[in-house]
Structure formats: C-alpha cells, structure tokens
Amino acid sequence: MGGVIPEGRPVRMGLIGLGSMGRHHARVIRGVEGMDLVAVADPFGDKHGVAGGLEVLPDVAALIGEGIDAAMVAVPTYLHEEVALALAEAGVHTMVEKPIAATAASGETVAQAFEAAGLVGAVGYVERCNPALLEMRRRIAEGELGEVFQITTSRQGPFPGRIADVGVVKDLATHDIDLTAWIAGSPYAQVAAQVTHRSGREHEDMVVATGRLANGVIVSHTVNWLSPMKVRQTVATGEKGAFVANTLTGDLTYVRNGDVRSEWERSSHFRGVSEGDSTRFALARREPLLVEQEAFRDALWGRPSDVVSMAEGVHTLRVVEAVLASAATGQTVTL
Structure with missing residues (x-):
C-alpha cells in the first residue's frame, strides 16, 4: 500500500472522527468521483448520523483493519499525532484536518513518519480551496x-x-x-x-x-x-x-x-x-471541501495536485x- 494508487482505480477511503468536521467529510468523500468511503470510526459514536450502512468502528486500529488505501483524520487536535502515526505505520495515505498536530514538534514527528514511509501525507486547510x-x-x-x-x-x-x-x-x-x-x-x-x-x-x-x-x-x-x-x-x-x-x-x-x-x-x-x-x-463557486478531497485523490493517483504538504503544516x-x-x-x- 506504500505507493500511489494506480490512476483511475477507486480509492478505498476511511474516515476517523464523525464530529463537526467529520460529518461534512463523510458527505463530500461520497460525492468525489474515484473515492469510495468504505469505513468510518469514532469512539463516541455517530451523533450526526452520517455512517449510512457502515458500521461505526471504535478506533484507528479497526479502521486500518478494513483494508483502506487512505484515511481522513477529523478527530480532536490532541489526538492527531497518535492517530496519524498509527496510519503511517500501517502504510495508509492520510489527510489530517488542520492543524497537523497539537504542537510543531508533534507535527514534525508526523511529517517525518509519512516521508520515511513514502506515503502521501496532507493537511486539510480548506480555505486554500476557496x-x-x-x-x-x-x-x-x-x-x-x-x-x-x-x-x-x-x-x-x-x-x-x-x-x-x-x-x-x-x-x-x-x-x-x-x-x-x-x-x-x-x-x-x-x-x-x-x-x-x-x-x-x-x-x-x-x-x-x-x-x-x-x-x-x-x-x-x-x-x-x-x-x-x-x-x-x-x-x-x-x-x-x-x-x-x-x-x-467567494x-x-x-x-x-x-x-x-x-x-x-x-x-x-x-x-x-x-x-x-x-x-x-x-467565479464558479464549487464547495471548497470537495475541491480539497479531489486534490487529495489526485495526489494519490500521482496527478499534479495542490494538496497542503505536511511540511507546510509544520511551518504553519x-x-x-x-x-x-x-x-x-x-x-x-x-x-
């Protein structure tokens, strides 16, 4: 799972965190051509009712167990490092909601883990897609x-x-x-x-x-x-x-x-x-979150892409x- 995904093959997406941002990511990922939302996780359940027919898994280990290609991390900031490092270790390409982690030192640890594993690592700064x-x-x-x-x-x-x-x-x-x-x-x-x-x-x-x-x-x-x-x-x-x-x-x-x-x-x-x-x-007013996920998909397929790199996330x-x-x-x- 370490390389980019063959262009055109649907990306098996996992989502962890079904709160105020995660619920929107669930909807948007389902609407992106070339992405399939196959697994969701949140230890606090699905209070916004966005899982659809998917089982709400308890943690990142269960999410990884579903055989995902890539993940969207929308858990609270203090959990970003722990969840992202688990995904990197499992060889899962990942976009983390901003900020990349709770501290710059934690963010550096995350960025280095994805770089060392040869994985696509990105940060979700949706304003860039406005x-x-x-x-x-x-x-x-x-x-x-x-x-x-x-x-x-x-x-x-x-x-x-x-x-x-x-x-x-x-x-x-x-x-x-x-x-x-x-x-x-x-x-x-x-x-x-x-x-x-x-x-x-x-x-x-x-x-x-x-x-x-x-x-x-x-x-x-x-x-x-x-x-x-x-x-x-x-x-x-x-x-x-x-x-x-x-x-x-806009x-x-x-x-x-x-x-x-x-x-x-x-x-x-x-x-x-x-x-x-x-x-x-x-201007054409496309939903910024949709543009963001399309950029992540393009990066996974090896296309030119404007995703925010983890190194940029650390600098911020x-x-x-x-x-x-x-x-x-x-x-x-x-x-």
Whole structure:
C-alpha cells in the first residue's frame, strides 16, 4: 500500500472522527468521483448520523483493519499525532484536518513518519480551496499586482457552537497564516502579536498579529470569535493595485491603482496612489471541501495536485507557536 494508487482505480477511503468536521467529510468523500468511503470510526459514536450502512468502528486500529488505501483524520487536535502515526505505520495515505498536530514538534514527528514511509501525507486547510483565494493566487502569480507589498486578513465572528480544545490562534488564525504564506509563495520570517482572554476560557479568544515574510511582504491578521459581525476577508496590496477576497461569498474584487509605479519614480515627490477601476470577478463557486478531497485523490493517483504538504503544516504550526510566544513575552519572534 506504500505507493500511489494506480490512476483511475477507486480509492478505498476511511474516515476517523464523525464530529463537526467529520460529518461534512463523510458527505463530500461520497460525492468525489474515484473515492469510495468504505469505513468510518469514532469512539463516541455517530451523533450526526452520517455512517449510512457502515458500521461505526471504535478506533484507528479497526479502521486500518478494513483494508483502506487512505484515511481522513477529523478527530480532536490532541489526538492527531497518535492517530496519524498509527496510519503511517500501517502504510495508509492520510489527510489530517488542520492543524497537523497539537504542537510543531508533534507535527514534525508526523511529517517525518509519512516521508520515511513514502506515503502521501496532507493537511486539510480548506480555505486554500476557496474560489476567491484560488483566483487571487493565480492572478498574483501571473503578475497582475506586480510586486506584492502587503497581505492582510480579517477573520472575525461570534463564538463557535462547536467545542474547541484550542484557542483562536490554533483554531482560526492558523488558516490565515497558511493561506498568506501560500498566496505570497514565501514562509514567515518574524511575527509579533497581542492576545486577550475575554470569554472566561483557558485559551485566548482574540489576536492581532503582524509580521514579515522571508520575501519582504508585510502581513497582519485580526482574528477573534467575539465579534457580532462575521468577516472573512483577505487583501493583497501591490504596486498595481489591490485584490480583495471575501471568502464568505467567494467574491474577488480587483481595485486598480490610478497611478502606476513607473510614474512615481519619475516624480521627485511621491504623491501616493489614487483609486482606479474596480472589477468584481464572476467565479464558479464549487464547495471548497470537495475541491480539497479531489486534490487529495489526485495526489494519490500521482496527478499534479495542490494538496497542503505536511511540511507546510509544520511551518504553519511553528508560526502559530511564535504568535503565542510573542503575545506571552511582548517580544517579536524571529523564525
């Protein structure tokens, strides 16, 4: 089972964790051409009723016993390392819901296990599959912004109904850190952050983080789950204008600079930019979770694929830990 699966042969998929994310993965996997959901497991049962005709197995060992090719791991974060390592040892290709593990050190252990076994290992950062962000990244790569100067994100909204075993940084800001490095094509070099605890929980519920990527792009992230307004926005600003992605609606808008940089350089006094034409792109709105599972299937078949590698998942977790360390110490952290 160690190699990629012959292209076109249906992938025998197992799913462990049938909670708030697992229930959606069960539905989506069943809808992906070339994937068959053949086994599900959750020690707490099937409270959302998604198993269909499948027996709800008690643990990862029972799941492996069903002869699966690949697995989707949607258990709570603190169990990611234990479950993923069992799958790696059994030769099962795996996608783990974000974050890859509870700590960067655990994530590194998981990533190394899959690499050593020659298995496809991926992390489920579904925001990368949002149509607005996919289109933004494609257009930036084609040079439509020219040089990118800054990427900012805002991810705010009411407290989630689901029980989280982590704070807002590991639960939500991890998305923004991953997608920012992906859009810019560069890892983080340094971060500084502030957090607050306003809801009486052990973990932080608000964070403001700023940083710089290795390629010089400056970034900022405003993330909380204490806002009455739900906001999901990513803005990339460059020499030719700005892209604004609304990932709630899947809309992408481009606002062109009224003045281009070549004109700035001819002027002895930089007068700034002015607002030029604004274009909202009409995008096909496919379900991001479906796009994510199709990318995993393509990776298993050996096709070109945009899955998030486990190494990328580890880098994101290192940045997350740096954000928390900066907030605790008041110091900028260099990665």
